[in-house]
Amino acid sequence: MKTRDHSHPEVGTGAIGTNVVIFTLRDRRLYLLLVNRANNTVQPEWALPGGPLRLGEDIEQSARQQLEQEAGVTGVYLEQLYTLSGGQHRSEQWGITVAHYALFPLHELGAEQTNNGDAVGWFQLDQLPRLRGNDRQIVTMAHARLAAKLEYSTIALQFLPEQFTLRELQEVYETILDQTFDKRNFIKSVLANNFIEETGEKHRNGAHRPARLYRMKSPGKVEFTKWSVTKKVLVRRAS
Amino acid sequence: MKTRDHSHPEVGTGAIGTNVVIFTLRDRRLYLLLVNRANNTVQPEWALPGGPLRLGEDIEQSARQQLEQEAGVTGVYLEQLYTLSGGQHRSEQWGITVAHYALFPLHELGAEQTNNGDAVGWFQLDQLPRLRGNDRQIVTMAHARLAAKLEYSTIALQFLPEQFTLRELQEVYETILDQTFDKRNFIKSVLANNFIEETGEKHRNGAHRPARLYRMKSPGKVEFTKWSVTKKVLVRRAS
DNA sequence: ATTGTTCGTGTATATTTTACACGAACAGGG
């Protein structure tokens, strides 16, 4: 075990790739994007969008490139999740994958095909097909991280357009956490954190009272909240 | 940009290494281990312990190996932190580093020399020398993560021996968060979370009343707490 | 027995969280 190379003390050689769990929200359901990797086989093989990290390339850049190539999205929230090593797949060589997750705003439509011809599809989180390698594990981590961040950050707003109603915001929380909240308490909690404000406009929707529209005070930024928006969940998670 | 390799869709080729921020606590100060990488130079060059990830090797295994080689520690708490890419150093080639942090219990003594002859030393967190590459950034992340985890997990116990006093536990919190707490409230908070219990034994220390000894109910495990041990900090962090 | 030190404890107040129901505003249809 004395084979360490001191001229380049921190580096070995191997195969590196990046991965992204792209979440979106539609009809009170959490969806994510999968790519069919089985090129010409009958049996589809679904996997997370991802690709190799080229020499000299920045990790986040690489992940963003895949976001654009496979889902046609740019400028969305992206966060590194975890790095896994191992045989990615039965027939594949060993390598490591830097997993990410991204939030795709629900108001933008998703492409059904990648830029390079792979078949892609949006799958409901709780109805995923069999995934390749440890992609399933990555999805679970991504969901857990996202759910945790709802508690103490403004990340939920990344799913919403510039103007949104409080109900829409509440639905983001309820969908991701798979839980319902009391409307009055939810609003109180959100407003207490003081990161959104009324726009003055209203949102007409149907044969009922229109909802007020709100906007983020610091658009684009994801900040920490002073108080947990969903304290109940914090406790439950720990039990 | 259509050069993606579909036979190995997730992997590129590059240089991979792992890194560990090894924390320990002594005299109410947070220390971490650094290695002098300047082999024969006059000018020391301090860096985090780390090394290459060999082909086929598991990431965590690699980090644990460095823990053992450079600090002689085994079986401690280790957690992956973040993966960074870029030129590790001026003269070095591009590569990626999977950064970790580890907690070294204060009661075990630290070696002053690695197994392979590098000079090593424990440095106080707030008195670090200039570090190589982005190691400084990694240290900052590690400290932030550790501090955050004190709030909602039992990670602090990883610094303590099997039996410990409540004051010792409180000092762990105070040192890492750089803050003091009211003794009575701290104890209430810790006991409410219900993850430690009295051993019945006492700890004689000097010419004063001896302190009761406690132990973890689930030794070795790091669990989520029901309530924040230090709620005040949660709020402050967000402001 | 006195001194110096750390240990161990309780209560009152403030803050935060939770539970809970009904009138208001609109569109559509008769």
Next chain:
DNA sequence: CCCTGTTCGTGTAAAATATACACGAACAAT
């Protein structure tokens, strides 16, 4: 224009949690 169906918007009281705060108890040394 009135009625109906629907979602919007709001307040208060009780429970849980967090905070502030001080003094006698237990020991070792002298």
